[in-house]
Amino acid sequence: MGFRFRVAVGAYRISRRVTRGGGVSEGCLFLSAADHTNHSRISRRWHIGDHSHSHSHHHHHLGGKEADGVFKLGLAADVALAVGKGLAGYLSGSTAVIADAAHSVSDIVLSGVALWSFRAARVPKDKEHPYGHGKFESLGSLGISCMLLATAGGIAWHAVHVLQDLYVSTTDVINHSLVHQHHSHVHNGQHHGIDLDHPVLALSVTIMSILVKEGLYWITKRAGDREGSELMKANAWHHRADAVSSVVALIGIGSAILGVPFLDPLAGVVVSGMILKAGMGCGYHSLMELLDAGVPLPILLPIKQTILRVEGVKGCHQLRGRKAGSSLYLDVHIEVDPFLSVSAAHDIGENVRHEIQEFHEEVAEVFIHIDPSVSDLSNIKSGQQNNSNGFHERDVVALVHSIFSSQFPKMSLEHITWHSLQGKIFLQILVSMAPDTLIREAMEMAKKAEKEVLTGDCSLNQVSVQLRLGQQIPQFGQEKPNLDERRQES
Numbered sequence: 001m002g003f004r005f006r007v008a009v010g011a012y013r014i015s016r017r018v019t020r021g022g023g024v025s026e027g028c029l030f031l032s033a034a035d036h037t038n039h040s041r042i043s044r045r046w047h048i049g050d051h052s053h054s055h056s057h058h059h060h061h062l063g064g065k066e067a068d069g070v071f072k073l074g075l076a077a078d079v080a081l082a083v084g085k086g087l088a089g090y091l092s093g094s095t096a097v098i099a100d101a102a103h104s105v106s107d108i109v110l111s112g113v114a115l116w117s118f119r120a121a122r123v124p125k126d127k128e129h130p131y132g133h134g135k136f137e138s139l140g141s142l143g144i145s146c147m148l149l150a151t152a153g154g155i156a157w158h159a160v161h162v163l164q165d166l167y168v169s170t171t172d173v174i175n176h177s178l179v180h181q182h183h184s185h186v187h188n189g190q191h192h193g194i195d196l197d198h199p200v201l202a203l204s205v206t207i208m209s210i211l212v213k214e215g216l217y218w219i220t221k222r223a224g225d226r227e228g229s230e231l232m233k234a235n236a237w238h239h240r241a242d243a244v245s246s247v248v249a250l251i252g253i254g255s256a257i258l259g260v261p262f263l264d265p266l267a268g269v270v271v272s273g274m275i276l277k278a279g280m281g282c283g284y285h286s287l288m289e290l291l292d293a294g295v296p297l298p299i300l301l302p303i304k305q306t307i308l309r310v311e312g313v314k315g316c317h318q319l320r321g322r323k324a325g326s327s328l329y330l331d332v333h334i335e336v337d338p339f340l341s342v343s344a345a346h347d348i349g350e351n352v353r354h355e356i357q358e359f360h361e362e363v364a365e366v367f368i369h370i371d372p373s374v375s376d377l378s379n380i381k382s383g384q385q386n387n388s389n390g391f392h393e394r395d396v397v398a399l400v401h402s403i404f405s406s407q408f409p410k411m412s413l414e415h416i417t418w419h420s421l422q423g424k425i426f427l428q429i430l431v432s433m434a435p436d437t438l439i440r441e442a443m444e445m446a447k448k449a450e451k452e453v454l455t456g457d458c459s460l461n462q463v464s465v466q467l468r469l470g471q472q473i474p475q476f477g478q479e480k481p482n483l484d485e486r487r488q489e490s
């Protein structure tokens, strides 16, 4: 069977098809009720009581709450470190510890920015931001990445500085450390110094800070990997940058005490490289998110498989995605049976959306474009290529009306369905007839009518007259006057 019109509601239909060029195929009888129940099952499953269906569902891996907690934990730790260091520095009078406290204050600001941009990204879409606020997360991540780059630069600069000092004089390292620490405690500048006047206090504060910060790195990194959030990864690396720069400070002191001066700049260069790499990675990804770079194929392939699994989907193409923070925005063309009704095709689209959001929680929104699948059309004779347009459709409808009212008064015109596929036009004409008409007669009449319509407009590729036996399909919001009335008028 070449193709079937499947729009009618539960009715046996006699369908007769005439192909341009005179080839008449046998009329066929089939039960379309099966198709109908199939579609209504789909629609009932997802559209029950869902008259104003929403197309966007926001899912997040951690429901946002756990992730929010991770940011708050980082902020709280920075506050605790700042207060603890400030108190310890004030009580002991150690300027190095006070300077370290100042660094922790700048960490509070940065953790605050991270938490703020994370929350801003989760504000529901509004009139000003109809696509949501996900890019706030990318922006915050870019900011933190820039800070990481500055930190890496600062540590590298310090290492070069020490190397220069070593070149000039290899004996003055302890002095250097003592002098240097008094101008090195800016946040994005040099590593944290150790106050040698209060060695126990300074050392315990530094070690405590390293442990807390490295712990925060692991907690934030793990959450960031789960959430797919560049912001969390960047923030994790900020925690680690603080930890490793303190380690560099310790190594600097140790190397001075042990008399191995090159250890300090060496550690500085290694750590600077580490932070530089992380900062560039996070910064690059955030920038790509901001520039709407497409997500890589390994992320799209499983989504494509999910789409193709949905019942009624014959194919899909132009699947593309872009990230905004931890949310993924998709659009895709799906191919469906070209003779489905608009509502049935829409149901398939909704099923696709539902399945994607069920199995790929990072997907915030999917835009689905429905294409008629053209793979089934290869057996239809090609005719003139037409560009379907409304004006032409009106001409054809008028032609059909005049042919039927003048030459086939026994057939009462009920509905004309217009199919336009790859420039070919197929017309499906639904008629009703008096109950005492013989089916053989009706078929003869339909054959003639189809030929008349085909010869009447050379742009048509195929015409099929179909007899309605059961109930009429309700016509919602029809602007045109009832076809029966129009026929009676003429």
Ligand SMILES: [Zn+2]
Binding pocket: 103, 106, 107, 187, 238, 242
């Ligand atoms: Zn910091």
Ligand SMILES: [Zn+2]
Binding pocket: 317, 318, 333, 371
């Ligand atoms: Zn397409």
Ligand SMILES: [Zn+2]
Binding pocket: 053, 055, 346
């Ligand atoms: Zn819809």
